[in-house]
Amino acid sequence: MVEINSENQDFSISGSLWDFYIEPNALVIEGAPCTLLPPIPEVELLRAKVVKEMREHYHSLCVSHEGIDAPAESFNRWIMERKVFDTGFEPLLPSKCREDVSPAMFREIIHDIPIRLSKIKNVSDARRDLFQYAEGARKLLERRGVDFESSKIVKWHTDETLKWLRKDQNASLEDYLNQLHRLRRECGPYLTKVSTPSVEDICKKMYYMSQEKSKLILDKHLSILRQCNINLPHPVQPNGNIVSVRPTMLICPSPALGDISVVKEKGIVSLTYHSDMVKLNVIHYQKLESLYRLSCKDDPKMELIHARMWCLLQRYHTFFGPNQYEGIMLHGSLPTAVFKCLNEEFGVSMECFASPLNCYYKHYLSAFADTDSYFGSSGPVMQFFPVQGSFEANPPFCEELMEAMVEHFEKLLAQSNSPLSFIIFIPEWRDPTPLSILRMESSRYKRKQVLIPAFEHQYRSGLQHVTSIAKEVYFKAVHGTMVFFLQNSEGFAKWPPTQDRLRNLFRAFCPDT
Numbered sequence: 001m002v003e004i005n006s007e008n009q010d011f012s013i014s015g016s017l018w019d020f021y022i023e024p025n026a027l028v029i030e031g032a033p034c035t036l037l038p039p040i041p042e043v044e045l046l047r048a049k050v051v052k053e054m055r056e057h058y059h060s061l062c063v064s065h066e067g068i069d070a071p072a073e074s075f076n077r078w079i080m081e082r083k084v085f086d087t088g089f090e091p092l093l094p095s096k097c098r099e100d101v102s103p104a105m106f107r108e109i110i111h112d113i114p115i116r117l118s119k120i121k122n123v124s125d126a127r128r129d130l131f132q133y134a135e136g137a138r139k140l141l142e143r144r145g146v147d148f149e150s151s152k153i154v155k156w157h158t159d160e161t162l163k164w165l166r167k168d169q170n171a172s173l174e175d176y177l178n179q180l181h182r183l184r185r186e187c188g189p190y191l192t193k194v195s196t197p198s199v200e201d202i203c204k205k206m207y208y209m210s211q212e213k214s215k216l217i218l219d220k221h222l223s224i225l226r227q228c229n230i231n232l233p234h235p236v237q238p239n240g241n242i243v244s245v246r247p248t249m250l251i252c253p254s255p256a257l258g259d260i261s262v263v264k265e266k267g268i269v270s271l272t273y274h275s276d277m278v279k280l281n282v283i284h285y286q287k288l289e290s291l292y293r294l295s296c297k298d299d300p301k302m303e304l305i306h307a308r309m310w311c312l313l314q315r316y317h318t319f320f321g322p323n324q325y326e327g328i329m330l331h332g333s334l335p336t337a338v339f340k341c342l343n344e345e346f347g348v349s350m351e352c353f354a355s356p357l358n359c360y361y362k363h364y365l366s367a368f369a370d371t372d373s374y375f376g377s378s379g380p381v382m383q384f385f386p387v388q389g390s391f392e393a394n395p396p397f398c399e400e401l402m403e404a405m406v407e408h409f410e411k412l413l414a415q416s417n418s419p420l421s422f423i424i425f426i427p428e429w430r431d432p433t434p435l436s437i438l439r440m441e442s443s444r445y446k447r448k449q450v451l452i453p454a455f456e457h458q459y460r461s462g463l464q465h466v467t468s469i470a471k472e473v474y475f476k477a478v479h480g481t482m483v484f485f486l487q488n489s490e491g492f493a494k495w496p497p498t499q500d501r502l503r504n505l506f507r508a509f510c511p512d513t
């Protein structure tokens with residue numbers, strides 16, 4: 001179990017949560033020099049403010065258009081899904097996408113119409129949901145006015161359900177669930193049809209708001225850089241050389257970033273810019289310090305480290321969302337014993353989905369190249385083109401990103417004759433099975449697929465960097481985890497998933513409590 005011990009000097013290079021002695025073994029096609037603008041606290045504050053406004057606006061649109069709360073985490077997933085297709089300049093918010101309607105946002109709102117179903121635990125939950133669904137469906141059709149035929153069908157099904165509810169007082173949980181399933185199956189397509197224009201309108205409004213706010217942030221960023229006489233970098237074509245992997249380097253220099261006050265107290269470090277404070281535990285503070293030392297090339301005296309840490313923490317805070325526990329499910333990590341095993345048994349030395357806060361290896365890929373590259377990131381997965389190496393991927397639960405990941409990995413595997421291997425960890429979803437899983441199950445590069453059963457393994461919390469209680473770091477997985485080995489033949493020859501290795505992997509996953 002994790003020991004939170006700030007006295008241990010070696011901890012920052014190889015603690016129980018990471019191992020920075022491991023050298024990456026990847027060769028990559030060198031990308032174009034990175035022209036993202038350097039993070040600046042003032043700009044990051046503005047970004048935090050506009051994202052907060054956008055979250056509130058999104059919620060009020062869902063209430064006013066559909067009479068529902070904004071679906072939990074759907075704003076966060078919207079950002080991740082948009083980033084798969086976005087070619088704009090803004091690092092967090094969507095700013096240049098071909099389509100203005102996000103399929104992820106659309107799907108999540110539609111799913112909660114006419115009501116968000118609760119986690120049904122007993123008969124009274126089921127009875128309440130069934131009643132509210134039937135009432136909600138009927139009212140929705142009345143309000144929206146649809147063609148006679150659709151309205152007749154929905155009315156018939158909801159009336160039947162309400163009649164059944166009045167009559168059948170002693171029904172079992174299974175009966176209620178069957179009724180609910182049937183009602184959703186029969187009415188769902190009509191509810192979707194009638195709600196589509198208004199839900200699309202929410203998606204469009206959010207996208208255009210995001211574009212406008214991105215422009216506002218960019219203007220502020222540019223004006224600060226201009227005041228500091230920093231010229232914008234010109235885009236340079238990539239040379240396509242094959243090189244050893246290294247963290248992304250921003251070509252635009254940083255201006256002076258302002259003072260950050262740092263207070264360490266009771267295992268927690270607070271970093272404050274003006275009156276805005278961000279926090280992390282001492283262990284992760286040491287981790288960031290060590291990543292910075294290992295990766296940052298433009299600040300040998302470490303004068304900018306605290307301002308850059310502040311920007312990084314503020315960015316993730318903005319990304320996670322304001323509510324307690326929000327965002328953490330999108331940032332949970334594999335246990336450290338699994339990373340150790342993946343390195344020893346399968347030569348893994350990089351994570352394809354990580355952040356400076358949850359990475360195990362010193363080089364990794366992450367959502368934000370601008371804030372994270374000083375701390376070892378080589379940028380987002382879709383902009384990473386390895387030709388050789390062994391990688392772990394534990395993507396956040398965002399379907400479009402997962403699909404894009406599989407497509408990307410398959411293309412990379414098809415193009416390389418050097419050993420290339422991806423070991424992918426994904427929750428066992430079956431109702432319905434996501435396309436990403438279907439595609440991996442039938443992939444010509446799949447060498448092995450195994451399932452780690454629910455409750456027999458654990459994950460690390462996405463809040464590990466703020467918690468000060470060791471026990472809070474790990475939690476038992478309530479879902480099965482599917483593990484896919486996608487490898488080209490050279491990768492398979494070099495890192496085959498043999499029975500012995502898989503046994504060790506299973507062992508590493510088991511809770512040690």
Ligand code: SAH
Nearest residue numbers: 331333334353354355365366367380381394
């Ligand atoms: N590194 C840990 C935790 C993964 S959680 C592990 O491998 O177990 C998923 C991580 O993916 C989050 O930190 C999230 O910020 C990051 N992420 C989101 N979008 C990404 C993208 N496009 N490219 C790379 N990482 C991304």
